[in-house]
Amino acid sequence: MVPYRARRLLRITRICLAFACLGWYAWVATTRFTSVHAVLAAYLVFAIGAMFEARFDSPLRTAIALIADACFFGFWTWVAAAVVPGWVAAGWLSALICGYLLTSAVLLHQMDRVLAVAAVAFSLSFLLSRPGDAAPAWVATGAGAVAIAVALYKAYLERRMSNTLRYNVMIRSQAQTAREAERQRIAADFHDGPLQSFISFQMRLEIVKKLMGRDIDAAAEELRQLQELCRSQVGELRSFVRSMRPADDGASLPASLSRMVEQFQRDTGISATFSSGDFFDPAEIEVSLELLQIVRETLNNVQKHSGATRIAITASIHDRRLEIATEDNGSGFPFSGSFNLDELELLRLGPVSIKRRVRMLGGELQLESRPGQGARMQIRVPV
Numbered sequence: 001m002v003p004y005r006a007r008r009l010l011r012i013t014r015i016c017l018a019f020a021c022l023g024w025y026a027w028v029a030t031t032r033f034t035s036v037h038a039v040l041a042a043y044l045v046f047a048i049g050a051m052f053e054a055r056f057d058s059p060l061r062t063a064i065a066l067i068a069d070a071c072f073f074g075f076w077t078w079v080a081a082a083v084v085p086g087w088v089a090a091g092w093l094s095a096l097i098c099g100y101l102l103t104s105a106v107l108l109h110q111m112d113r114v115l116a117v118a119a120v121a122f123s124l125s126f127l128l129s130r131p132g133d134a135a136p137a138w139v140a141t142g143a144g145a146v147a148i149a150v151a152l153y154k155a156y157l158e159r160r161m162s163n164t165l166r167y168n169v170m171i172r173s174q175a176q177t178a179r180e181a182e183r184q185r186i187a188a189d190f191h192d193g194p195l196q197s198f199i200s201f202q203m204r205l206e207i208v209k210k211l212m213g214r215d216i217d218a219a220a221e222e223l224r225q226l227q228e229l230c231r232s233q234v235g236e237l238r239s240f241v242r243s244m245r246p247a248d249d250g251a252s253l254p255a256s257l258s259r260m261v262e263q264f265q266r267d268t269g270i271s272a273t274f275s276s277g278d279f280f281d282p283a284e285i286e287v288s289l290e291l292l293q294i295v296r297e298t299l300n301n302v303q304k305h306s307g308a309t310r311i312a313i314t315a316s317i318h319d320r321r322l323e324i325a326t327e328d329n330g331s332g333f334p335f336s337g338s339f340n341l342d343e344l345e346l347l348r349l350g351p352v353s354i355k356r357r358v359r360m361l362g363g364e365l366q367l368e369s370r371p372g373q374g375a376r377m378q379i380r381v382p383v
């Protein structure tokens with residue numbers, strides 16, 4: 001939309017042109033007052049009145065104003081051809097009015113109206129100008145060509161802006177969905193992990209309270225076990241907080257994965273190894289962040305649910321696809337066999353958040369479960 005100041009400037013230009021036309025004709029006319037004076041005065045009154053309604057524009061008003069400006073251009077072109085003294089100056093005023101008319105059409109109207117105005121301006125200049133004088137028609141042709149070119153570029157920019165706005169709305173919607181999903185995942189992880197430990201801790205404190213009055217030795221043993229539980233809770237909370245952190249700034253994906261695996265081994269005591277060949281990071285940082293989060297969730301699941309004592313993670317590039325494989329010796333999933341992503345979603349098996357992240361990345365997932373012996377998960381993502 002054209003800013004208010006630009007629309008006001010157009011109306012000031014209209015007033016100046018109307019006043020110049022009326023003043024010039026009054027100076028060169030041989031009679032005191034004619035119908036030409038009346039038309040020019042009426043247009044000047046219209047221009048002044050429109051100046052005070054600039055803030056209340058509507059499609060209907062702008063269309064009426066465009067028609068009025070086009071009619072005035074045709075009228076003045078006829079007057080300029082009829083005026084014998086000073087017709088050159090009158091022709092210059094006609095050219096200025098033509099430029100104003102086309103400028104107003106470009107700024108305030110769509111492409112179809114610009115084409116119509118350019119055609120009308122050329123026709124009026126050709127039909128109403130002084131016989132043998134082709135200058136007005138050439139001026140209208142050149143101004144019309146410039147106006148059409150500017151209108152085409154304006155339409156192109158408007159399409160680009162519209163597409164950008166739609167893309168921004170889509171990105172905001174996806175970001176909101178991702179934030180909500182992440183909040184739900186964090187809430188679920190906290191409920192299944194640290195919160196359960198705190199509930200257990202609270203229940204056992206009640207047991208200690210009751211034992212203090214009956215069996216001091218049993219209460220002391222219970223307190224010792226609570227100390228062990230506190231230490232395990234500290235490690236679990238550290239892992240939980242670490243899973244919320246983004247990737248290390250400036251670190252490559254292999255370096256971030258290696259650091260994550262080393263920290264996991266220190267915190268949990270579970271043997272964890274990471275190996276990778278020479279491969280490049282994904283072009284989009286969001287892909288790296290999602291892959292890091294997938295590995296975090298895999299490690300958390302191993303710690304909380306599998307009872308594994310060893311986990312190995314490998315990363316490599318094959319056929320322009322980044323492959324990350326994890327394998328542990330834990331209890332596996334409560335099903336047996338090898339399934340891809342579509343099969344897991346159809347059967348409602350496997351880790352929900354990891355499946356969702358792989359699907360969002362446009363990747364592939366292969367999950368093999370061997371109950372009592374461990375599980376292996378392979379992810380392939382295009383890079």
